[in-house]
Structure formats: structure tokens, C-alpha cells
Amino acid sequence: MTTGVSRIDARFAALKGEGRGALGVFISAGDPDAETGLAILKGLPGAGADMIEFGMPFTDPMADGPAVQESSQRALKAGMTLPGVLDMVRTFRTDDRDTPMILMGYYNPIYSYGVERFIADALAAGVDGLIVVDLPPEEDRELCLPALSKGLGFIRLATPTTDDARLPAVLKNTAGFVYYVSITGITGTAAVPTDMVTKAVERLKRHTDLPVCVGFGITTPEQAAGIARCADGAIVGTAVVNTLKASLDADGKATATTVPATLDFVRSLAEGVRNARR
Amino acid sequence: MAGTAQPNTLRSGPDADGHFGIFGGRYVAETLMPLILSVEKAYEQAKADPEFQHQIAYYHTHYIGRPSPLYFAERLTEHFGGAKLYFKRDELNHTGAHKINNVMGQALLAKRMGKTKIIAETGAGQHGVATATACALFGMECEVFMGAEDVERQKPNVDRMHLLGAKVHPVTSGSGTLKDAMNEALRYWVSKAETHFYIIGTVAGPHPYPAMVRDFQAIIGQEVKHQMMAAEGRLPDTLVACIGGGSNAMGLFHPFLDDADVELIGVEAGGLGLDSGKHAASLNGGRPGVLHGNRTYLLQDDDGQITEAHSISAGLDYPGIGPEHSWLHDIKRVKYVAANDEDALRAFALCTRQEGIIPALEPSHALAHVGTFIGDRPKDQIVVMNLCGRGDKDLGAVMPKLKAMGLMS
Numbered sequence: 001m002t003t004g005v006s007r008i009d010a011r012f013a014a015l016k017g018e019g020r021g022a023l024g025v026f027i028s029a030g031d032p033d034a035e036t037g038l039a040i041l042k043g044l045p046g047a048g049a050d051m052i053e054f055g056m057p058f059t060d061p062m063a064d065g066p067a068v069q070e071s072s073q074r075a076l077k078a079g080m081t082l083p084g085v086l087d088m089v090r091t092f093r094t095d096d097r098d099t100p101m102i103l104m105g106y107y108n109p110i111y112s113y114g115v116e117r118f119i120a121d122a123l124a125a126g127v128d129g130l131i132v133v134d135l136p137p138e139e140d141r142e143l144c145l146p147a148l149s150k151g152l153g154f155i156r157l158a159t160p161t162t163d164d165a166r167l168p169a170v171l172k173n174t175a176g177f178v179y180y181v182s183i184t185g186i187t188g189t190a191a192v193p194t195d196m197v198t199k200a201v202e203r204l205k206r207h208t209d210l211p212v213c214v215g216f217g218i219t220t221p222e223q224a225a226g227i228a229r230c231a232d233g234a235i236v237g238t239a240v241v242n243t244l245k246a247s248l249d250a251d252g253k254a255t256a257t258t259v260p261a262t263l264d265f266v267r268s269l270a271e272g273v274r275n276a277r278r
Numbered sequence: 279m280a281g282t283a284q285p286n287t288l289r290s291g292p293d294a295d296g297h298f299g300i301f302g303g304r305y306v307a308e309t310l311m312p313l314i315l316s317v318e319k320a321y322e323q324a325k326a327d328p329e330f331q332h333q334i335a336y337y338h339t340h341y342i343g344r345p346s347p348l349y350f351a352e353r354l355t356e357h358f359g360g361a362k363l364y365f366k367r368d369e370l371n372h373t374g375a376h377k378i379n380n381v382m383g384q385a386l387l388a389k390r391m392g393k394t395k396i397i398a399e400t401g402a403g404q405h406g407v408a409t410a411t412a413c414a415l416f417g418m419e420c421e422v423f424m425g426a427e428d429v430e431r432q433k434p435n436v437d438r439m440h441l442l443g444a445k446v447h448p449v450t451s452g453s454g455t456l457k458d459a460m461n462e463a464l465r466y467w468v469s470k471a472e473t474h475f476y477i478i479g480t481v482a483g484p485h486p487y488p489a490m491v492r493d494f495q496a497i498i499g500q501e502v503k504h505q506m507m508a509a510e511g512r513l514p515d516t517l518v519a520c521i522g523g524g525s526n527a528m529g530l531f532h533p534f535l536d537d538a539d540v541e542l543i544g545v546e547a548g549g550l551g552l553d554s555g556k557h558a559a560s561l562n563g564g565r566p567g568v569l570h571g572n573r574t575y576l577l578q579d580d581d582g583q584i585t586e587a588h589s590i591s592a593g594l595d596y597p598g599i600g601p602e603h604s605w606l607h608d609i610k611r612v613k614y615v616a617a618n619d620e621d622a623l624r625a626f627a628l629c630t631r632q633e634g635i636i637p638a639l640e641p642s643h644a645l646a647h648v649g650t651f652i653g654d655r656p657k658d659q660i661v662v663m664n665l666c667g668r669g670d671k672d673l674g675a676v677m678p679k680l681k682a683m684g685l686m687s
Contacts (some may be wrong), residue, residue, distance in 0.1 A: 062464050063465070108568045135306055162312065
């Protein structure tokens with residue numbers, strides 16, 4: 001069975017065959033609660049998400065803007081934990097064997113869980129890659145190298161401030177794809193023009209053969225299409241989380257529209273990306 | 279510092295990657311890495327530049343008012359009836375606390391790097407005031423992130439920052455205290471990387487901050503060494519300092535780390551008591567984790583989520599501690615204890631009446647602990663406590679509590 005980083009590789013190879021880029025969708029695990037969150041998660045592939053960035057909630061998400069911070073807080077308030085995140089992945093995998101599942105978050109809950117145990121349990125649950133925001137290459141011995149040695153992908157963020165001198169260090173122990181953060185800021189900030197993204201992707205491609213996905217600041221199907229045209233994938237997070245939030249009641253609880261509204265938005269993004277064949 | 283062998287000096291840390299034993303490091307988003315590396319490089323160059331050291335010395339003497347006195351607290355010594363108690367009077371510094379020692383160093387570094395805009399986080403507001411002060415002096419723009427709750431309980435300092443021309447951003451995310459202010463300052467820095475310098479106020483954060491802030495604060499311990507030799511002809515037996523992030527303690531302890539006969543005691547904020555769960559004692563009530571760019575002891579739940587700290591003192595109300603303290607705790611060079619809110623309030627009142635010095639709530643914790651042991655120590659022993667801040671800023675919080683405790687009419 002194809003698991004771990006090879007599932008990510010297989011998905012990008014397949015999309016290359018289709019002649020289009022990937023749509024990656026970020027949601028926080030268990031936002032607004034475990035049950036609703038699971039229904040959304042299960043619906044994502046059907047709505048056209050090619051890859052899922054599944055947020056592991058953390059109390060202090062330093063690199064995230066207000067929307068993702070709040071979604072993380074909602075999930076924590078509803079009782080989400082790291083073992084809970086892995087349970088959701090396990091359940092998701094009973095129906096879906098092909099969609100890459102990337103856990104995204106911060107290091108402390110993983111460190112607290114125990115690195116070796118986490119890697120084993122994540123792989124067993126069906127996780128394919130990790131994005132751990134506060135683990136730069138300087139700290140690769142912590143989690144990146146042990147994860148790679150077990151076949152779990154480790155996806156690195158590259159930013160406009162990552163210059164050519166630093167890029168090789170950033171790309172060295174990266175597997176799965178490279179996540180280009182198109183602005184120097186937190187999540188949920190305004191997008192940059194696609195010609196700048198094109199140039200940035202070209203720069204990255206001079207240093208790596210890995211697929212390059214671009215995120216931060218994509219809010220509409222048109223923007224997703226534009227990014228998917230100039231990169232190997234577009235990742236949308238804040239806009240999805242905002243759509244979910246807009247469906248909640250005054251107490252931040254799920255309503256009947258939460259699941260369909262979120263998935264409909266993802267469907268519109270997917271249509272944009274699918275119409276943007278190169 | 280790899281392996282288990284004890285190094286022949288305890289003062290050589292951190293290693294090239296910023297680690298003190300397993301603690302410290304650079305756990306930040308890639309967006310911040312180039313910035314951190316540029317600060318590190320600039321600091322290494324500055325540290326070796328006599329002109330930079332000369333500038334710092336100039337401002338110490340003519341602006342901050344250093345050296346601060348080493349004062350024999352004769353009446354408190356009599357009151358306790360044991361060892362001699364000295365205060366290192368860092369509350370007499372310009373702006374009223376030790377914070378300015380570090381701020382001057384970092385502001386001069388920012389200037390050297392050509393940065394004209396400064397960001398800072400603050401808890402009690404002392405670091406924010408010190409930063410606003412240096413920015414006014416050097417004509418720099420200043421933005422301070424402060425938890426909304428702290429903006430409420432430290433109003434005089436908020437007014438000072440405004441007067442000095444700083445912009446204060448109240449932070450409402452999370453619990454609205456120091457931890458959240460630091461999250462927000464880091465977020466802001468990421469988006470303003472090209473133009474802004476972040477002056478961190480304590481010996482925490484990603485490398486090189488813990489080492490750099492310690493170096494700027496080490497003047498405290500260096501002066502104590504000289505002053506004590508002049509006053510008593512020998513080194514003290516015991517040093518005591520309060521600890522939030524731990525910058526005043528690190529500054530006092532570091533020059534003495536290799537003087538094995540000098541006992542070092544750090545006093546954490548015990549809040550409502552260690553058993554209550556409502557405290558800010560990361561070493562006594564937490565376990566190692568990763569937050570704000572470094573591995574260190576943290577208050578956290580079973581899932582690795584950071585829990586809220588509690589202390590009557592806004593300056594100690596932080597769920598972490600500097601990584602070098604975590605290392606000194608694990609190798610047992612420094613003893614870390616806790617004093618709770620009420621003990622600190624009693625010490626606050628005692629110091630005020632006995633010595634005519636209104637201490638900040640932060641060093642009141644240190645004095646509370648001094649009171650638990652100094653009476654049992656022989657009269658020829660010497661204890662030095664860092665009186666790292668003055669208490670004017672705390673009157674609003676303290677007066678009703680002292681009245682409720684019957685310590686004031």
C-alpha cells in the first residue's frame with residue numbers, strides 16, 4: 001500500500017498526468033467540534049481537495065493570523081487533542097486511501113506526545129507528511145530526520161526572505177513538496193500578484209525537483225486558479241476557515257449549514273483549479 | 279555542551295546553535311530565521327567591537343546611572359536576626375528597573391544594524407517603558423505589545439509609554455497577558471522583517487536572545503562582585519533574585535556561576551500556591567517543552583497545550599522561563615524555589631516600612647524567600663538580593679490587597 005511520503009509523490013505524479021496543479025485545503029482538526037470537523041474532513045476529497053493540510057490545534061500559534069488562531073481555539077475549547085487528531089485521520093483513512101494527509105502545526109504537542117511514538121502512530125493512522133511551523137532546518141534532528149527515516153514526509157516552508165544562500169539548507173531535508181509562503185507575514189494576509197509568485201516558483205525550481213505549492217493569501221477560486229497555473233499546487237486555509245466561521249451560530253457552535261457551506265466553498269476552489277489546466 | 283561530562287566552566291554557553299544542554303535553540307518559523315540569523319551575526323560583531331562596548335559603558339554611566347549601589351539593608355538584617363542582607367539597588371536605574379540595561383544594548387545594536395523601528399513586548403510595562411525611553415533618546419519609532427489585562431493593571435506604565443511617544447498595542451488574543459503579547463509581537467515582526475528590530479525583554483526567545491540579553495544584564499553581577507570585594511573583602515555566600523523570564527536573575531548569577539561556593543537561589547512566582555495550579559512557577563510546576571523559539575520548562579497540560587500562568591506580579595506572569603535557567607536547574611547549579619502572592623505582599627510591606635524602599639512586586643517575591651532562611655544563617659554570612667525594580671507602578675494593585683490582609687489601615 002502507498003503510504004507516507006510516497007502517497008504525496010503519487011498524487012503529484014497523477015495530477016501532472018492530468019496537466020493541472022493541486023488544490024490543498026487547510027482546516028483545523030476538530031473545528032468547530034470533533035463530529036462536524038470529521039464530516040467536513042470526510043467530504044473534502046469529494047469536494048475536490050487533492051490534498052489536506054490538517055491543523056493540529058495549539059494554544060500559541062505564533063505564525064498564524066486571527067482566523068486560524070480562532071479556529072485553533074474553537075477546536076481546543078471543544079476538547080480536541082493530538083490523540084484526537086490522529087483518531088480523525090484513522091477514521092478518514094477507512095474511506096480514502098489516496099488523498100495525501102499532511103498534519104500541520106507546532107512542535108510542542110508533538111514533543112509532549114513523544115517524537116518516536118508520534119511518528120509511529122501518525123504513520124499507522126495514515127498521515128503522510130508533516131508541516132511543523134516552528135522547526136526550521138537548524139532543528140532538523142528533533143523531528144525532521146527521524147520522520148524522514150520512517151517514510152513520513154517533512155514539508156518545509158520557504159518564504160520571500162529565504163534567499164538563495166539559505167534555500168539549499170531549507171530544501172535539503174524536505175520531502176513531499178515545498179510550501180512557498182507568498183508573503184512575509186502571518187496566515188490570512190493579502191495575496192501577492194501572480195507574476196511575483198511565478199518568479200518565486202521559478203527561483204525555487206532552480207534549487208529543487210520537488211513540487212512547489214503556494215499558500216498564504218488565496219481567497220477566491222480565481223486566485224486559486226492563478227496560483228495553480230504557475231505552481232504545482234495552491235493551498236487555501238484562511239478563506240476556508242472564514243467560510244466555516246461564517247456558518248457558526250453566535251456561540252461559535254456548528255449549524256446545519258456548516259458542513260455544506262464549507263464544502264461548497266472548497267468545491268468552487270476546486271472548479272477554479274481544474275479549469276486552470278496548463 | 280554535548281554529552282554528560284561537566285564542562286570546566288558553566289559560563290561558556292550556549293553552543294553554536296544556541297543550546298544550553300537540551301534547552302534553548304531556534305524554534306521559529308522560517309519567515310523569522312533570516313532575521314534571527316542577522317541579529318546573531320550583528321551581535322557577534324558588536325560584542326567584539328570596543329567601540330560598541332564603549333557606547334554601552336557611556337550610557338550606563340551618564341544615562342542609566344550605573345553602577346547601582348550595593349546597599350547594606352541594616353534594619354532588615356536586624357529584623358531577621360541572621361546573616362547580613364545586601365540589596366543590589368537596580369530599582370534606582372533610570373526608568374526604575376533592571377530592564378533598561380538590556381534595552382540600551384539592543385537599541386544600540388538596532389542602530390548599528392540601521393534599523394529605526396523597534397518592537398517590544400511587555401508584561402508589567404517596565405520593559406515597555408525602558409524600550410520607549412531608549413527609542414525617544416535615539417529618535418526611533420516604538421511599538422509595544424501588551425496584554426489587554428496588563429494594560430488595565432499597569433496603567434501608570436501605559437501612560438509613560440504614551441508620553442514617551444510609543445504606540446501601545448493592547449493584545450486581546452489568548453489570556454491577554456505577557457505570553458500573548460509575545461505571540462503578537464513575533465507575528466508583527468514577521469510581517470515587518472525588513473525594517474523592524476525586535477527588542478525582547480528577557481533571557482528567553484530564540485537564540486541569540488537568551489545569551490544576548492544575559493550579556494547585557496551581566497553588568498549587575500559584575501558590579502556586585504567588585505562592590506562586595508570593596509565592602510566585605512570577599513564574595514557573598516548567597517545570591518537571591520526573582521524570576522519571571524529570568525533576566526535580572528541571569529544578570530546577577532552569570533558572573534558567579536563558576537564560583538562554586540556562592541549559593542544561587544531563583545525565586546519563581548508561586549501565585550496562589552504550587553498546589554493550587556494557579557502560579558507562574560515553570561521550573562517547580564512545569565516540564566520541558568518548546569514555546570517562543572526555545573526549549574525550556576513550561577506550564578502545560580498533558581496534551582502539550584500551554585496553560586495560563588498566574589501571579590499578582592504582571593512581570594512574573596509568564597508560563598515559561600529562560601532556557602539557561604532550565605539548564606542550571608537540571609544541573610542543580612541554581613536552586614529554584616517559589617514564593618506566593620501573599621508572601622510577596624507581606625515582604626512588600628516589610629521592605630517599605632523597614633528600609634523606606636518601595637520595592638516592585640517582582641523583587642518582593644525574592645525578599646519573601648529571603649525571609650524564610652536568612653534568620654537561620656550565621657551572622658557572618660552575606661546574602662545579596664537583587665532589588666530589581668521599584669514599586670510605584672504596583673500601588674494600584676497592592677493597596678487594596680494590603681488593606682484586605684490587615685497590613686495597612
